[in-house]
Amino acid sequence: MADPVLDLRGLSRAFGALKATDDVSLTLMPGETHALIGPNGAGKSTLMGLVSGKIAPDAGEVWLEGQNITGLSVAKRAALGLGRSFQVSSLIPEYSAQRNVMLALQARQGHSYRFLKPVMRDRGLRDTARAILARVGLDARASVEAAVLSHGERRLLEIAVALALKPRCFLLDEPMAGLGSEGTARLVSFLQNLKDEAPILLVEHDMDAVFRLADRISVLVYGRIIATGTVDEIRANAQVRAVYLGEETPA
Amino acid sequence: MDNTRKEWLLNALMALALFGVPLWALMANEPFIITLATRIAILAIAAVGLNIALGLGGMVSFGHALYLGLGGYVAGIAAHHAFNGTPILAGIPGTNQMLVIWAIAMVLSGAIAAIVGALSLRTSGIFFIMITLAFAQMGFFFTLSWPAYGGEDGLPIFVRNQFPGLNTARPWDLFLISYGVLMVALVIFAMLRAARFGAALMAIRQNPDRAAAIGISPFGIKLVGFILSGMITGLAGAMMADLTRFVSPAMMAWTMSGELIVIIILGGVGRLFGPVAGAAILVGFEVFFGGLTEHWKLWLGLVLLAVVLFARGGLIGLIAGRAQNG
Numbered sequence: 133m134a135d136p137v138l139d140l141r142g143l144s145r146a147f148g149a150l151k152a153t154d155d156v157s158l159t160l161m162p163g164e165t166h167a168l169i170g171p172n173g174a175g176k177s178t179l180m181g182l183v184s185g186k187i188a189p190d191a192g193e194v195w196l197e198g199q200n201i202t203g204l205s206v207a208k209r210a211a212l213g214l215g216r217s218f219q220v221s222s223l224i225p226e227y228s229a230q231r232n233v234m235l236a237l238q239a240r241q242g243h244s245y246r247f248l249k250p251v252m253r254d255r256g257l258r259d260t261a262r263a264i265l266a267r268v269g270l271d272a273r274a275s276v277e278a279a280v281l282s283h284g285e286r287r288l289l290e291i292a293v294a295l296a297l298k299p300r301c302f303l304l305d306e307p308m309a310g311l312g313s314e315g316t317a318r319l320v321s322f323l324q325n326l327k328d329e330a331p332i333l334l335v336e337h338d339m340d341a342v343f344r345l346a347d348r349i350s351v352l353v354y355g356r357i358i359a360t361g362t363v364d365e366i367r368a369n370a371q372v373r374a375v376y377l378g379e380e381t382p383a
Numbered sequence: 384m385d386n387t388r389k390e391w392l393l394n395a396l397m398a399l400a401l402f403g404v405p406l407w408a409l410m411a412n413e414p415f416i417i418t419l420a421t422r423i424a425i426l427a428i429a430a431v432g433l434n435i436a437l438g439l440g441g442m443v444s445f446g447h448a449l450y451l452g453l454g455g456y457v458a459g460i461a462a463h464h465a466f467n468g469t470p471i472l473a474g475i476p477g478t479n480q481m482l483v484i485w486a487i488a489m490v491l492s493g494a495i496a497a498i499v500g501a502l503s504l505r506t507s508g509i510f511f512i513m514i515t516l517a518f519a520q521m522g523f524f525f526t527l528s529w530p531a532y533g534g535e536d537g538l539p540i541f542v543r544n545q546f547p548g549l550n551t552a553r554p555w556d557l558f559l560i561s562y563g564v565l566m567v568a569l570v571i572f573a574m575l576r577a578a579r580f581g582a583a584l585m586a587i588r589q590n591p592d593r594a595a596a597i598g599i600s601p602f603g604i605k606l607v608g609f610i611l612s613g614m615i616t617g618l619a620g621a622m623m624a625d626l627t628r629f630v631s632p633a634m635m636a637w638t639m640s641g642e643l644i645v646i647i648i649l650g651g652v653g654r655l656f657g658p659v660a661g662a663a664i665l666v667g668f669e670v671f672f673g674g675l676t677e678h679w680k681l682w683l684g685l686v687l688l689a690v691v692l693f694a695r696g697g698l699i700g701l702i703a704g705r706a707q708n709g
Binding site: 205207210211216218231238239247248252296 | 589
């Protein structure tokens, strides 16, 4: 079996008495979409924070392509190939869509300490950014400021920025959040092809989307993973059904 | 006409006016006006420096008077020893050459800014403001209690430092030097802002989490911005000392830091010519209203209030609209 791209080993993190993440181990294999689901308050956001580096774990390790990245900063992890999108769109508001993508390209090249050449005359950056915007269908909105884009367009721009990083793995935090059914359908069909570029760790509330995209699903409840398996296995899992169809319902 | 065009036209007009008015004063034999224009230019250089930190990087430094004063004391001390023919430290002679003094002022200011920045950039918001203020106050009280160079009485520069090919004793020559340096400072600001460094710095101001998530470490970029900022303000300090032929701890006083912030807010935060517009407004107020009443700062305060409440983009924003970042 191939080595995992992303490997979470026994991650734990408590906030006071609350164990937000409790001994979570999980792998992301090459070419797969691994979805992380769970009811509200299950600890999905904390886990995303632990993986991206925003939150330091009390115990456990994060490995990316055979390298222990547990002690690294958010920026270093991103530079090593962790391409995340945010649950609440987090873009550079005064920059146009194109400049948001150009900034990601610039960051990926690792050349931010350049003081002379104007960015906007850098054809390489500009053309590549345009091409990426075209892929997500935002090319017509390239010169619009991120703050002015619609919610759905900002979700797409989040994906475009992640694409520009050419990451070793994607970390998508509720990419469908707030999208209508049409927008969700479009994004699902886009994400179906994305995993060929790099595996996706997907946190998502929309169950239909998860069942259509995921190769494997892990179910997180009260900070613990109670089950990991294929779509069919998870659907058939009695414990998962109890959590989702019993006393708790997904938002 | 789009906003970018408007702003460039406005910038060109201001650059022209700042040159044309003293040129007219030269013909009309009004040296006082030339000196006023020189003061505007030098204050504007200081504010261009602060504009890198505050305007591009969102770092509200309430201690940039420290660099202004550092530059001033470099000029004063160098001139003092050159005049007396005594060494500064074991064998190092003083100098009366502006170019040498500027280089020393910039290197020293940059080094101090590196230390201040490395410590204070670990904080943000009100804490950053307070720490930068604290460092400037340390400089203020140090110079105040340092008897070797005048202490609280300050240090006069008996003969203005020299610039190759020009007679710095003449107001017009000193104006030309200041205007030239201001233009160079503005070009540097514009280049930084347009380059990858500026793109990263402005992005960090707007959303540091996003910048980190795509692999741009905010701390390093901000620190470099802070150092460049301090260097340019330090250069302005050396020139200011030569203009007034006097340095004193007052150059490092917190009111001076506030004045630099006021200049930027009046002119337009982050705007290329914001410092020029702001410095012109400040000096204009000082001269015209200062002649009418002792309490001219009250009126300046009201204008500042109006700008903050109704015209957040300062004078440039009022005329040329919002900044376009492409």
